[in-house]
Amino acid sequence: MIRVLVDLFLLIGAVFALAGTVGIIRMPDIFTRLQASTCAATLGTFGITVAALIFAFSRGMSGGTIIKILLAGLVVILTNPISNHAMLLGAYKKGDLPETKLECDDYEKEHKTEEVTKA
Amino acid sequence: MKEKNYLTCVFTAVFCFILWELLAASVVPRDIVLGIIVSIIVALFSTRFFVHNEGGKMWNPVRLLLMGGYAFGKMAVEIVKANVDVALRVFDTDMRLHPGIVRIPTELKDEYALSVLANSITLTPGTITMEVEEENGKNYFYVHWIDVQTRDENEAADAIKGSMEPDVRRIWE
Numbered sequence: 001m002i003r004v005l006v007d008l009f010l011l012i013g014a015v016f017a018l019a020g021t022v023g024i025i026r027m028p029d030i031f032t033r034l035q036a037s038t039c040a041a042t043l044g045t046f047g048i049t050v051a052a053l054i055f056a057f058s059r060g061m062s063g064g065t066i067i068k069i070l071l072a073g074l075v076v077i078l079t080n081p082i083s084n085h086a087m088l089l090g091a092y093k094k095g096d097l098p099e100t101k102l103e104c105d106d107y108e109k110e111h112k113t114e115e116v117t118k119a
Numbered sequence: 120m121k122e123k124n125y126l127t128c129v130f131t132a133v134f135c136f137i138l139w140e141l142l143a144a145s146v147v148p149r150d151i152v153l154g155i156i157v158s159i160i161v162a163l164f165s166t167r168f169f170v171h172n173e174g175g176k177m178w179n180p181v182r183l184l185l186m187g188g189y190a191f192g193k194m195a196v197e198i199v200k201a202n203v204d205v206a207l208r209v210f211d212t213d214m215r216l217h218p219g220i221v222r223i224p225t226e227l228k229d230e231y232a233l234s235v236l237a238n239s240i241t242l243t244p245g246t247i248t249m250e251v252e253e254e255n256g257k258n259y260f261y262v263h264w265i266d267v268q269t270r271d272e273n274e275a276a277d278a279i280k281g282s283m284e285p286d287v288r289r290i291w292e
Contacts, residue, residue: 022209031263
């Protein structure tokens with residue numbers, strides 16, 4: 001019974017990790033690739049962490065192992081938004097403009113004057 | 120400002136030390152002393168990047184409990200919905216991409232609340248916060264959105280953070 005539960009959560013994690021990976025390969029530019037990678041970092045990590053936790057509990061592993069599993073999942077999920085934000089802003093400021101046309105770009109509109117004075 | 124920075128530094132060091140103890144799980148004096156030294160060095164280096172007002176605000180247990188409820192309740196629902204949406208897009212033949220950067224207004228003022236909401240938006244697949252900026256006393260998020268449905272500021276704000284903002288405000292302001 002517990003085995004089925006572990007497999008179920010592993011499957012959920014694996015499916016979303018696969019979705020994130022396929023997204024990174026298929027998406028056209030860095031902006032949308034980062035969006036797809038969030039998939040793997042949130043539900044992918046969550047599923048695999050929960051599966052590992054259930055497995056550790058059912059095998060009666062030590063408290064240290066369980067805490068380490070929890071911390072690993074938490075750290076991946078909590079640090080993901082910060083790196084995503086930094087990479088996106090860095091790519092934008094460097095001028096890595098997307099291949100697919102942006103529907104709208106409010107950021108450029110507001111910051112155009114700065115760019116002009118800098119150039 | 121100086122004193123607040125100092126307080127933030129202390130809290131960062133304590134947090135680092137707790138993490139160290141959880142991972143190392145040893146009470147040998149050598150390990151503890153090493154942990155304290157490393158925690159203080161890390162805190163001194165990293166404090167300037169952190170939120171500066173009210174260093175201890177994060178450690179209010181009631182707030183942390185409410186935050187846990189928010190993270191596993193409303194935010195989890197949003198994240199699962201967005202995850203399924205992005206996963207379906209990825210496996211679609213044409214990915215229905217309409218990427219764009221939109222500017223959305225927010226009522227929040229507190230730095231903690233702003234950073235929690237910005238990170239919640241980023242953690243939801245399909246939206247990433249690029250920058251938070253203040254303009255005429257009001258804060259704005261610049262959000263890269265994978266599927267721009269509307270150009271109107273308020274409708275976009277509703278679609279992106281509609282259900283999350285009231286909770287964040289209740290907890291952190």
